Amino acid sequence: MIQIKSLSHTITDTPILQDINLELPQGQITALIGPNGAGKSTLLNAIGRQIEVAHGTVTLDGSDITQIAPRDLARQMAVVAQHLAVGSRIRVADLVGFGRWPHSQGRTTPTDQTIIEQAIEEFDLIALRHRFLDELSGGQRQRAFIAMAYAQDTCWLLLDEPLNNLDLKHARTLMAQLRRMVEHAGKSVVIVLHDLNYTLSWADHVVAMCDGKVVFTGPAAQVATAQSLTDLYETPIQISTVEGQVFARYHR
């Protein structure tokens, strides 16, 4: 379980996160939702220790993440950022291979190789494996980065808007993969989502943020109501059930 206690973050005196208190349940998909600039990415980066926060603590299974050695943390948490880029000019298979770094420090073992192959297959990258990253489409690149995090084989997977560039098929496949990982491999997923329909159909738990604060949080089925979402996004949102599937209407 990840526990966040009175977490605050400021960038040059502008408060970005204000007194966040949260528990992220283990073995579930937690959706982080909220309008642009709400602080979702910042919170995700604070949890993954990508940024150092000024106040408050994040604990992973009871231990403060600032006390965990970076390499050990990277074996427990994988982060896929919102803006993806790497400096070196590398191929897809090499990028995925870097996911094994926290485990083997670059001395790839046969086990690593098996996991890398599995990740490449899982995210539909076989045909792209020898392509350079800067010669891919946005969605293909996104999948390569997710495959890298998958290869990291961590208990926690933190994903910042992974559906951003994905087409319908790959978006749906990704959510199904995450579901499978949660259910069969005991993983926990924290995912920033903008599409409410994906949140409603796949997430177990919801954390809604606005202006650097948590507005509401709880099991998706209970807290994600038409009223609460309308207030959160300041946009009329209707929720209907069609053939047992909950979905949100907000496009017009």
Place this chain on the structure above:
Amino acid sequence: MADRRVFFLTFAVLTAAAVFLLWGNAWQSSYVLKLRAVKLGGLICVGLSVGIATVLFQTLSNNRVLTPSIMGFDALFLLMKTVVVFVSVGLSLPPVSAAAGFLADTAVMIAATLVVFVLVLRRTRQDIQLLILVGVIIGLLFRTLAGFLQRLLDPSEFAMVQADMFAQFGGIDAQALLIASLLLTLLFVWLWRSHRVLDVMALGRDPARALGLPFDQLQLQLLAAIAVLVSVSTALVGPLAFLGLLVTALTHSLMQSHHHALLLPGAGLIACLVLIAGQTLFERVLHLESSLAVVIEFCGGLLFLILLAKGKIK
């Protein structure tokens, strides 16, 4: 990761070194041989330093068209030399031995660059791109300051500084060379042991940190290593700007890899090859002793621009 290309390059460098040493029946005179050995050692030290420093700098900056000289390392060197002449003439200090001078040069360069790096990086939240920009500006400042001080010198004193303004491969001191090669050996051992870490660092700060690398600490260590390498080569022969660019461009097109296990030895060896072959050609065939640095800089710059225009550098 033994690679045929690295073996081939090593072989080429050894051949060039043998030709350089033994050209014109030099084995008959131990005096000539000794002179040439010192010069060869200098060329090798400088080649390895420049090649490897440029690879490291490009790894940190994620940019294949930059060299450490953009950060004003050579400007700092010039300023230091000018100040030394200025002060020692003013106080009429006795001249120091070449080895002591070399040690002092290197120490000052390393200390000064580290102070600048630590201060700037702390202020800019570890942003290397900003550090480079600050480096460019500081370099300009140093150049201007050095220029100003040089104007205050009289012509004979200015001649002492002028000798340091351009790279020169003659007159390398044997003792300074010994110190340099010890320093470099230690550094290369350390770098070789971290070549896999360098591969991850090349991904950039965020991806590297996400993989559990203490990036900021490593970045500072690498900058220190670059400062040592540039200082050694600059203190031995003087500033060289384009050699590094030329060498890394050639290395990337030969190695086609992001692995530092190939890039580091590749760049070091190619730089040695260029310097040794160039020196042999100029000294023995064309009898133009002093123009190697100028020609390398000119051809290096030109070839680099051609490679860039053809899209060979990515």
